[in-house]
Each structure stands twice: as structure tokens, then as C-alpha cells.
Amino acid sequence: MTDLDGLWVADRARQNEAYERVMAATRDAAVPWADALWPVAVARLGDADNHSRAIAAQVLCNLAAHDRSGRIAGDLDALIEVTRDPRFVTARHCLRALWRIGLAGDVERALIVAALGRRYREAATEKNGTLIRSDIIESLRLLRDATADPAVEPLARELIALEDDPKYRKKYAGHWR
Numbered sequence: 725m726t727d728l729d730g731l732w733v734a735d736r737a738r739q740n741e742a743y744e745r746v747m748a749a750t751r752d753a754a755v756p757w758a759d760a761l762w763p764v765a766v767a768r769l770g771d772a773d774n775h776s777r778a779i780a781a782q783v784l785c786n787l788a789a790h791d792r793s794g795r796i797a798g799d800l801d802a803l804i805e806v807t808r809d810p811r812f813v814t815a816r817h818c819l820r821a822l823w824r825i826g827l828a829g830d831v832e833r834a835l836i837v838a839a840l841g842r843r844y845r846e847a848a849t850e851k852n853g854t855l856i857r858s859d860i861i862e863s864l865r866l867l868r869d870a871t872a873d874p875a876v877e878p879l880a881r882e883l884i885a886l887e888d889d890p891k892y893r894k895k896y897a898g899h900w901r
Contacts, residue, residue: 750786781818823863
């Protein structure tokens with residue numbers, strides 16, 4: 725059995741072990757304890773500890789990848805908010821996991837693609853905007869590769885074209901070679 729309570733303990737070694745087990749268990753398949761973990765992970769998106777926020781976001785994305793009930797629609801805004809976390813490492817962990825939501829199905833894929841498109845546009849003026857935008861373009865590539873959805877690439881290319889700086893436009897386009 726996976727140590728779900730270990731995800732939220734102060735002992736970093738135990739927390740990291742629990743995180744690795746939960747991520748491995750949820751990466752490729754639904755788990756019977758997803759319904760119990762889901763609301764806890766959503767609540768932990770606002771945890772005082774940034775490490776717990778990052779774990780909650782990544783776990784929730786993995787759970788959403790196998791959830792066919794569509795409940796991510798109600799929690800997506802909270803996840804997107806974590807991509808604005810004051811601790812950039814936390815924001816980035818969340819951002820780089822979001823694409824997995826699109827594995828759940830067409831509706832979820834449309835939701836996350838739209839959310840990533842909005843987030844890309846917002847990031848232009850942020851402190852780490854170029855890195856955020858690069859992560860979003862890479863995430864769209866991962867999603868397209870995992871689902872073969874032909875609608876993802878045109879959006880990614882449209883977003884890349886919005887970049888004014890040729891250096892960054894080239895960098896973003898590199899994810900689509």
C-alpha cells in the first residue's frame with residue numbers, strides 16, 4: 725500500500741519516498757485510492773509548505789490523467805494558480821505536469837490546451853516569463869506526442885509566433901523540430 729499520509733509529513737526523506745511511490749503508482753494507470761487522494765491533493769494546493777504544494781499539483785495531474793469523470797474541470801483554476809506560485813520551483817513543477825491532464829480524454833485535453841494557451845499569453849510580462857513559455861511549448865509537444873491530437877501543434881505554433889524576440893522564438897520552436 726502506498727503511504728498517502730507520508731506525502732504531507734515534515735520529514736523530507738519520508739515525504740520524498742511517499743511522493744516517488746505515489747507518482748510511480750499513478751503515472752500509467754488509475755489507482756483505487758484516487759477518490760480518497762483527490763480532495764486532499766486539491767486542498768494541499770494551498771498548503772503553507774511550497775514542497776507540499778508542488779507535490780499536490782503533480783499528484784493531482786497524474787490522477788487527472790486517468791480520471792474519466794471530468795472533475796478536473798472544477799479544480800483546474802486552482803492548479804493554474806500554482807503556476808504563479810511565489811516560489812518559482814513550485815510553479816515550475818506544477819507547470820511541467822499539467823500536460824498529463826490531457827491524457828484523460830478529449831474534453832480534458834481541450835481544457836488544458838486552452839488553459840496553457842492563456843497561461844502562455846499571460847507569462848510574457850512575468851519575471852520568469854521566457855522559461856514559463858518554454859515549458860508550456862514543451863508541454864504542448866509532450867501532449868501531442870502522447871495523444872497524436874493534430875489540434876495541439878497549430879496552437880503551439882501560433883503561440884511561438886507571438887514571441888517578439890527571435891532568440892526565444894527559435895528556442896521555443898526547437899521543441900517542435
